[in-house]
Amino acid sequence: MILWLTILLAGVATFATRLSFIQLYGRRTFPEWLARSLRFVPPAVLTAIIIPELLVHDGGLDLSFGNFRLLAGTIAALVAWRTKNVMLTVLVGMAVLWALQFIL
Amino acid sequence: MEIAPRSDTPTPASEFLSGLRDELPILVGVIPFGMIYGVVAVGAGLSPVTAQAMSLIVFAGSAQFLMAQLYGLGTPALVMLLAAAIVNLRHALYSASVAPYLRKLSGPWKWLLAYLLTDEAYAVTIIYYHKPRPDSTHDYRHFFLLGSGLALWSTWQLGTALGILLGAQIPASWSLEFTLTLTFIGMVVPSLKDRAGAAAAIVAGLAALLAFALPLKLGLILGSLAGILAGLIVERRQ
Numbered sequence: 001m002i003l004w005l006t007i008l009l010a011g012v013a014t015f016a017t018r019l020s021f022i023q024l025y026g027r028r029t030f031p032e033w034l035a036r037s038l039r040f041v042p043p044a045v046l047t048a049i050i051i052p053e054l055l056v057h058d059g060g061l062d063l064s065f066g067n068f069r070l071l072a073g074t075i076a077a078l079v080a081w082r083t084k085n086v087m088l089t090v091l092v093g094m095a096v097l098w099a100l101q102f103i104l
Numbered sequence: 105m106e107i108a109p110r111s112d113t114p115t116p117a118s119e120f121l122s123g124l125r126d127e128l129p130i131l132v133g134v135i136p137f138g139m140i141y142g143v144v145a146v147g148a149g150l151s152p153v154t155a156q157a158m159s160l161i162v163f164a165g166s167a168q169f170l171m172a173q174l175y176g177l178g179t180p181a182l183v184m185l186l187a188a189a190i191v192n193l194r195h196a197l198y199s200a201s202v203a204p205y206l207r208k209l210s211g212p213w214k215w216l217l218a219y220l221l222t223d224e225a226y227a228v229t230i231i232y233y234h235k236p237r238p239d240s241t242h243d244y245r246h247f248f249l250l251g252s253g254l255a256l257w258s259t260w261q262l263g264t265a266l267g268i269l270l271g272a273q274i275p276a277s278w279s280l281e282f283t284l285t286l287t288f289i290g291m292v293v294p295s296l297k298d299r300a301g302a303a304a305a306i307v308a309g310l311a312a313l314l315a316f317a318l319p320l321k322l323g324l325i326l327g328s329l330a331g332i333l334a335g336l337i338v339e340r341r342q
Contacts, residue, residue, distance in 0.1 A: 003175065004154065006171070006185060007157060007162060007171075008161060010184070011163070014164050017195045018195045018196075018198065018219070018221040019218035020199050021200035023214060025203040029200070030200040036339070038194045040336065042166070043295055043304045043308070044304045044308035044329075044330075044331025045187065045190060045191055047304075049170070049173060049312070049324060050288050050292065052323065055313060056313070072282070080290045080293035084294040086291060089287075089293075090140065093282070093286035094279075094282065097279060101279070
C-alpha cells in the first residue's frame with residue numbers, strides 16, 4: 001500500500017515538474033543557479049548509490065578481494081570508461097560476478 | 105505525369121509523423137533499457153503489476169531505476185520520493201525550454217504533452233523546434249512532440265513488460281539486482297568528462313560512504329547534495 005502511494009506521489013511530482021514552466025510560461029523564469037547545478041545531479045546521485053553498494057558488505061567497509069561486487073564493479077567501470085556502452089558494461093560486470101561466485 | 109507539389113506547409117499529420125520518425129533511432133536503445141528496468145524491478149522485489157504501474161505512472165527511466173534500487177534496499181518511502189524528485193529536477197529545464205512553443209495550447213494539450221516530456225522525446229523535439237521554419241499562420245509543432253512522445257511511451261511500456269516477463273523467470277541466486285548498480289556505473293563513468301563533473305561524483309561517493317550508517321538512507325541524500333555543491337564550487341573556480 002505504501003509502495004503504491006509512493007509510486008503515485010512520484011508520478012505526480014514528475015508530472016508537476018514537467019508541466020511547471022509549460023503552465024507558467026511568461027510568469028516565471030528558470031533560476032540560473034539551479035540550471036547550472038542540474039548537470040551535476042546524475043553523477044552525484046548515481047555515485048552516491050554506487051560507492052556504498054560496492055564497498056559496504058554486511059554493514060561494514062569491505063576492501064578485500066573477497067568482495068566480489070567491488071571487483072566486478074571496478075572491471076565494469078573500466079569497460080564503461082573504454083567503450084561508453086551501458087549494455088556491455090552490465091554484461092561484463094555480471095559475467096565477472098557470476099564467474100567469481102562460481103569459481104570461489 | 106504530374107510532379108507532386110512539395111509540401112511546405114506542415115499539417116498535424118505530417119508533424120506527428122516527423123516526430124515518430126525522428127524518435128525511431130532512439131527507440132532501438134529504449135527497448136533493452138526498458139527490459140533491464142523490468143528485470144531489475146522484479147529482481148528488487150516489486151510485483152509485476154507495480155513494476156509496470158511505475159512505468160505508466162512515473163514514466164521516467166532513471167527515476168524508476170532509482171526507486172526500484174532503493175525499494176530493494178528497504179529505503180523509507182519519503183527518501184525514495186525525495187531521491188526521485190531530485191533526479192527528475194532536470195525535467196523542469198526541459199519544461200522551460202519547450203514552453204514558448206506550447207504557450208497557445210489548451211490545458212489538456214499542455215497536460216498530455218507534459219506527461220510525455222521524457223529525456224528522449226525532449227531531445228529530438230527541441231532540436232526540431234530550434235530549426236528555422238517558414239512563417240505560416242498555423243503552427244502544428246505540438247503534434248511533433250505528441251508523435252515522438254507517444255513513440256517513446258509505447259516502446260517503454262512494451263520494453264518494461266518484456267523485462268518483467270523475463271525477470272519473473274530468473275532465480276534470485278543470479279544476483280540480478282546487481283545489474284542496477286552496473287547500469288548506473290555504465291551511465292556515470294562516460295559522463296565524467298570534466299573536473300567539475302568528476303568532483304561531483306567523487307565527493308558524492310565519499311560523502312555517501314561516510315554517511316552510510318545514518319538512518320533512513322539519508323546518506324544518499326546528503327551524499328548527492330554534497331556532490332552537487334562540490335561540482336558547483338569546482339566549476340566556479342575554473
